[in-house]
Amino acid sequence: MYFHIFISNCNHLADILLLLFSDLRVTVLIISAILGVYWIFYVPCNWTKSLQSVGYMPAVNSINFWKRINSCKQHSINGFRRPRLIGITELPPPYPNGWYCILESSSLIAKNVTYVSCLGEHFVVFRTFDGQVNVLDAYCPHLGANMGLNGQVKGDNIECPFHQWSFRGSDGTCANIPYSHTEPKGIKVRKWICREINDGIFIWYHSENEKNHWELPFISAVDNKELVFHGRNEFYINCHIQEIPENGADLAHFPSIHKAFLLTGLEKRGEHLISRIVQHHWEAIWSTSVSPKTHVATLDLKHSIHLFPKFNILEVNVQAKQIGPSFVHLHLKSSLFGQIEILQTITPVEPLIQKVVHRFYAQKFFGPLIKLMIFAESVMFERDIVMWNNKTYRSKPQLVKEDAAIKNFRNWFSQFYTENSKSFLESRSALDW
Known part of the structure; x- marks a missing residue:
């Protein structure tokens, strides 16, 4: 419209x-x-990359073989992924307990129905006439139709497209079977705890089926539109979910991966002439929070751009709050562009495929600068993706004392695994039918 x-x-x-x-x-x-x-x-701008777009090199050297590039890329990706499955018993459970963004609010208008598959589960997400969002199991208990595909919103209910059974969004119970005079007692689908907050639709996932222990923070500057949405990026990454937030505690990787100027490529970045003229400098401290916010960790980051490389021409202070296993709130302050809020969500699409989205918010008149920032952040993040897509997970890494934050991070993150958390092998077997 x-x-x-x-x-x-x-x-x-x-x-x-x-x-x-x-x-x-x-x-x-x-x-x-x-x-x-x-x-x-x-x-708003939209920087979107598929799994094949970042971090894998096509297995051809000549630009004349355009028709072969996609197939060769996929072959290369499979070639990298196969050896990484050696030692998969070291992997932590792929679906930690916590809140997960399964859909952005803008993707679901009133009376719309969407099917989402992630976390080893299948969801039907729908918005009622009055704007309320509900999340139920997608498959109808009758004959197994997917209600997320061609299902219809009827009042506060979702109607199955196969036989028009309808289920209440409030609790998942069957409200009507149009061709039956029998009262549908005891017939229901699972109702998932969900929240619509900070322009996202989140569900609470817990392997013990426990109710949510904590709530996501309400970011007032985003929800009251004090700051304007300027754009997003979206990536698919081939790694375990834990490895992405662990990056914040890996303090030594900042000068190694992110020192070279953003316009230089990852390969031979230190040898590039522009890297000798312009460099990124980082100072980072990672810490955990005390009770009752033990589910929160903080990365305090000072990012500066240096010229030649002695002159500091730009400085940005970043506070990144890791809230549970999959949500990060980044608060940026700079004398150049004021306040910026970045919201990062990680959603496990499969045990070793993560969907990562960053959403950027700032004052309206900073539009041009924020678009440059989205470009810069996307380029820097893609450097990390190259590492994640090609590494293996070490459950007992050889660390030095300067890596203490990594050990502290893993101890902190372990709280999101419980006794019945599915292992990688259990989660992967659920996909092979």
Whole structure:
């Protein structure tokens, strides 16, 4: 709808400009300039990469074999992943207990139904007429139809597309069987604890089926629209979920991976001329919180850009709150662009495939700078993805005293595993039917 309104307004603008300027070329240039300014300030950007796009090199050297690149890339990816399965018994359970973002709020309008598969589960997510979001098990208990595909919202219920059985969003009980006079006692699907907060739809996952022990924080600047949404990035990564937040406690990786200027590639980045002129410098401290917020860890980060490399030309202070296994709230402050909030969510699509999304919020008039920041953050994050996509997990790594934060992180993260947390082998076998 908004797109059609935008196009209609553009057509009216073009008619007015043609009346003012007889030269079509001038009109085209003016319209292009206006659209460019509008995009920079008002249109959120979307940096999206698939699993094959980052961190794997195609197994061909000649650019003439374009038709072979995708197949060769997939072959290379499979080649990297196979040897990493050696020693899989070292892996922690792939689905830690906690809150997980299974959908962004903007993806679900009123009366819409969506199917989501993650965490080894299958969900039907739907929004009722009054805007309430409900999450149930996707498969109907009758004959197993997927209610997330062509299911319909009827009041506060979800109606199965196969035989029109309907289930209450509030508790998952069967509310109606249209062709039966029998009261559907005891028929229900699982109702998942869910929250819509910070522009995301989250569910509580726990291997012992325990109720949520803690709540996600309400970020007021995001929910009250004090800060504007400027864009997002999205990546799929081939690793265990624990390895992504562990990066924050791996303090030694910052100068190794992220020192070189963002416009240089990861390969031979230290040899690049521009890396001798412009460098990123990092100072980091990782810590845990005390009771009752033992589920929270904090990374205090000071990021500066140096020229030649003595002159500090930009400084950004970052506080990253790791809240549970999958949610990170990054609060950035700088004299150049003020306050920025970045929300990171990690969702295990499969035991060793993670969907990672960053959403960026800042004041409206910082649009151009925030788009540059989204580019910069995406490039830096892709450097980490190259490592994650090609490494193996070490349950007992050889650490030195300077790596103490990694050991502390693993002790802290272990609280999200419990006795009945499914192992990697159990979780993977559930996919092989």
